Amino acid sequence: MKATVYKGNGTFSVIDKKLEAPKSDEVRIKVAYTGVCGTDVHIYHGMMDKRVAIPQTIGHEMSGTIDAIGENVSEYSIGEKVVVRPLDDRMVKASDKGYNHICADLKFIGIDSPGSMQQYWNVPAFVLHKLKPETDLKLAALIEPLSVAVHDVKLSGLVSGETAVVLGGGPIGLLVALVAKHAGANVIISEVNETRIKKAAEFGLQAVNPTKTDIVELVREQTEGRLADVVFEVAGVQPALDIMTELAGIRGRIVMVAIHGEKKPVDLFKFFWKELKLIGARVYEKEDYEKAIALITANELPFEKMITDVQPLSNIQQVFESIDKNPSGLKVLMDCQS
Structure with missing residues (x-):
């Protein structure tokens, strides 16, 4: 062999x-x-x-x-x-x-x-x-990375009708966005790579470049001021950490998908002011694999x-x-x- x-x-x-x-x-x-x-x-x-x-x-x-x-x-x-x-x-x-x-x-x-x-x-x-x-x-x-996305969305507590912002439009970010949208969420992706922004559109997903569009104002407009119910931090860069607490609305949930190997600054005041939650997410559980298998088998996405x-x-x-x-x-x- x-x-x-x-x-x-x-x-x-x-x-x-x-x-x-x-x-x-x-x-x-x-x-x-x-x-x-x-x-x-x-x-x-x-x-x-x-x-x-x-x-x-x-x-x-x-x-x-x-x-x-x-x-x-x-x-x-x-x-x-x-x-x-x-x-x-x-x-x-x-x-x-x-x-x-x-x-x-x-x-x-x-x-x-x-x-x-x-x-x-x-x-x-x-x-x-x-x-x-x-x-x-x-x-x-694709089932293994899809299971990561299923696990992230599950831990977020996302329900149909909520607004989710995904910071990062790479493979995992796109999968998180697809699973969130399948769960009934209104999804916006923040991504600086123009090619990936176009790719997101091919998936039927809304994606914007935060260096060209004020994404906080965009989310505020689309939610009548409520901002995001869930923010998925998938990018793993400081600008994403800076903006995630701005994007989350009152009692919003932030899911930390990216791996940060070193300590990073985070605006903890926003957690106090808006009663935010920060949720760690790592790999997946058996049930997430079975859900991912069902999504692949259904062939709806x-x-x-x-x-x-x-x-x-x-x-x-x-x-x-x-x-x-x-x-x-x-x-x-x-x-x-x-």
Whole structure:
């Protein structure tokens, strides 16, 4: 079989690897497609070299079919279409309060252990989710990032008729906006990249450039002064932190989707003045995966527009180099069998 490995210093290689039988509690997946995630790009840039065991096969946004089954696995069959929820939470403790998806000793498969950018992938059976036979495996590779968006919207408490502002129109921002709109919200995206603003329009979403439009005044006009009920901070930059408390109306909820590795200034006075709530959001739970699968299966939203390119595994180095050169792109898929 063919597998890709990250070797450090912005370098990937394609290697020949022995096909391994699954352990007793594992299945072997014939990987169809693997999406390139922002975290994968961070790994490519060397930002996670202290965490990733080099050389390492990475990747976690995937779809595939079951190719072999361990002797103690009874709930799956060869040929079934599946996706992997890449969270190894077997080290859960009582102090984690039952929130296994954010347990203290959580291991992220594809980062802390080998991932899906290979033709065949052995994983514990408990991380699998079944797909319907008719599911498009290209779209199924979007289920992992879509689950992030489902989790974010769920935690926000968003209800139909509310106004949501999404700060950042990249892949996760667009997915959050789509899920929020599907839930009945009035959605406005704030994005500085003009290409992504045009892309949002293709999804039927309203997007504006905050450097050209006073987005606070725009939201105020569209809500008769109430401002946003929910603000999703997906951009991860200081200007987004500065404006999120301005955009939120009285008792508004701000969901922190972006990862901020360092302490940042935030206008805490606005939390006091308007009784705002700040909600942290990290990965997803099992129910979020099932909701994402249902959304993909229903085929009611234009998820196919998220996929901007499909490339074979052999082009992995060029794929990461091209992502750096094209920040306007959305989701690139690796075809793991071509």
